[in-house]
Amino acid sequence: MNIEQLNQNYAIEPHIKFIEHKSGFPLIEIDNTTAKAVISVYGGQVLSFQPKSHSDDLLFVSNKAYYQQGKAIKGGVPICWPWFGPDPDSKGRPSHGFVRNRLSKVAQTQALSEETTKIILSLSDTPDTREIWAHPFELSLSLTIGSSLTLELVTRNLCEQAVSITQGFHTYFKVGDINQVQVLGLDNTNYFDKVDGGQQKLQTGSVTIDSEVDRIYTSVGEKLTIEDPSLGRRLCITSTGSKSAVVWNPWEKISLQMGDLEDDDYKRFLCVETVNAATDVINIPSGGEYKLMANYTVES
């Protein structure tokens, strides 16, 4: 994708411009009166969002992240679609689907006001995606950057039959010190504990992290909060279209094993993911659509 052409067609002075990452991936830089953001067109992945009223980024991106065709960028908001987690049919297809490993298209850019900017990215089936997942589809990801960050992922089923999907915003939130972090809003909620053979358990109180955590919470409400006293902030996640949430932190051993994480990166991020996963499978009738939405705000 040619940066000059993207700028000619979609840049909006002074809010939106396209630059080339050293990998060659096109990035969208957004700078309006309330926030700054960076979005990778590869993966349709928000890599940075910082409200101007705050001194830290909302998001974590690993310094060792891969920016390579066919690999996922470790950090920001990877899009998991049309399945969340391992290949549901155990055919060796990529974990978390194929959207995060693919260049999306820029469909529209808009300066809604001086404070708010909107970008719409899209992806449709190609012979290559149909090899992995047989169905025709249209995916539209709308990103609104203002005093908060809003993501809306709309799946349109262009198939003659109904399709079933799982999906998610695999968001890496930056935290100051994982040992002090608490996730609120999951008290009295059931979860599948992936570090304990997928056993079903009940959360009591807030979620704290002092070892590897990989859980799928079910029947989740619309609001979750990450309290991060070391950065003096609270991150609020509001969602619609999702009844499940994943909380993931790899802790030390897995960080050491992952080639795209620094050894102690697990101290600096927590994934709290707005998903449709486990029993929260979405069936979309032929010609139908489904919208998953998440909104992130930072409070002091």
Ligand SMILES: O=P(O)(O)OC[C@H]1O[C@H](O)[C@H](O)[C@@H](O)[C@@H]1O
């Ligand atoms: O390394 P990735 O493929 O990006 O996956 C990272 C993690 O994503 C999710 O949160 C899953 O629940 C984890 O089991 C997985 O390890």
